[in-house]
Amino acid sequence: MQSCEEDMTKVNKDKKTNFASQVIYNGNIIQRDSGIVKVNFKAPLIEKYELIDSPYIETKKGIYLEFFDKKSKDPGKIWAKYAKYNEKKDFYFAKGRVKIITTEGQTFVTETINWDKKSQKMYTKDTVFVSDKDGNILVGSHGMVAKDDFTEYTFFNNSGSFNSTNLPATSK
Numbered sequence: 001m002q003s004c005e006e007d008m009t010k011v012n013k014d015k016k017t018n019f020a021s022q023v024i025y026n027g028n029i030i031q032r033d034s035g036i037v038k039v040n041f042k043a044p045l046i047e048k049y050e051l052i053d054s055p056y057i058e059t060k061k062g063i064y065l066e067f068f069d070k071k072s073k074d075p076g077k078i079w080a081k082y083a084k085y086n087e088k089k090d091f092y093f094a095k096g097r098v099k100i101i102t103t104e105g106q107t108f109v110t111e112t113i114n115w116d117k118k119s120q121k122m123y124t125k126d127t128v129f130v131s132d133k134d135g136n137i138l139v140g141s142h143g144m145v146a147k148d149d150f151t152e153y154t155f156f157n158n159s160g161s162f163n164s165t166n167l168p169a170t171s172k
Contacts, residue, residue, distance in 0.1 A: 018049060018051075018052050019049070019051070020047035020048060020049055021048055021049065021050045021051055022046075022047070022048040022050070023045070023046070023047050023048075024043075024045070024046040024047075025044070025045060026044055027041070027042065027043045027044075027045075027046040028040070028041070028042050029041040029042075038067065038068055039065065039066070039067050039068070040065070040066040040075075041063065041064075041065045041066075042063070042064045042065070043059040043061065043062065043063045043064070043083075044061040044062065045059060045060055045061040046058075046059050047059075047060070050087075054086060054087075054088055054089075055086075055087045055088065056084055056085060056086050056087060057085040057087070058083070058084045058085075059082065059083045059084075060082060061081075062079070062080060062081045062082065062083075062096070063078070063079070063080050063083045063094070064077070064078070064079055065077065065078040065079075067103075068103075069103055069149070071103065072103035072104065074103060074105070075103065076100070076101060076102050076103045077099075077100070077101045078094070078098070078099070078100050078101075079097070079098070079099045080094035080095060080097070080098045080099075080113075081096025081097055082096045083095075089116075089118075090117040090118050091114070091115070091116055091117065091118075092114070092115040092117065093112070093113075093115075094112065094115075095111060095112040095113075096111070097109070097111070098110050098111065098112060098113045100113070100150075102150045104150075105132065106130060106131070106132050106150065107131045107132075108128060108129070108130050108150075109128070109129045109130075110124050110126045110127065110128045110129070110143075110144075111124075111126040111127075112124050112125075112126050115148060117148070120147060120148045120149075121145060121146070121147065121148060122145075122146045122147075122148050123143065123144065123145045123146070124143045124144060125142065125143040126143055127139065127140065127141050127142075127143070128140040128143060128144045128155065130155075130160075136160065136161070137160050137161050138155065138158055138159075138160035139155075139158060139159050140155030140157065140158045141156070141157040141158065141159070142156035142157040143155075143156050144156065
C-alpha cells in the first residue's frame, strides 16, 4: 500500500537494479558489412546490464574474437578470460591472459588491455610480450599504447631479442 504523497524513489531506493536484463549462453555473434564478415565473436556467457545509468555488457567466462580486414586473408584473433564493454563510452576492457594475434601474425600477450574505440587506441600498464613469425621477442615492462589496428605502437621500458639475420646491414 502506498499513498499519493509517498515518494516512490525513497520507497524503492534499496531495490537492486544492477542485474542482467539479457543473458546469452554459448553466444556466437557475427558482424557483417555489405555481406562480408568483419567480426566473429564467441563467448560461453554474455550478460547485458541496461537498467542502470551506465549500461554495459560483461563476459565473465571468457571471449574469443576474430576480426577480418581486406589486407589479410587470415583473421586477427583475441582471447581473454573476462571482458566488459561500456556502451556509453564505447570502451572495452579485457583481462586474464589476454592474447592478441594481429592479421600480420604478431602475437601480443598481457594481463589486461583497454580499448577506447572513439580514439582508436589500445593500451595497458601491464607487461606486454610480443613475438613475430621470425622469432623476435619484445617485452614492454611498463605497458604499451597502440593504434587499434596495431599498425603503430609504443612500448614503455622495453627490451627484447631479435634474429640478427633479419636486421638491416649497417653501412660504413
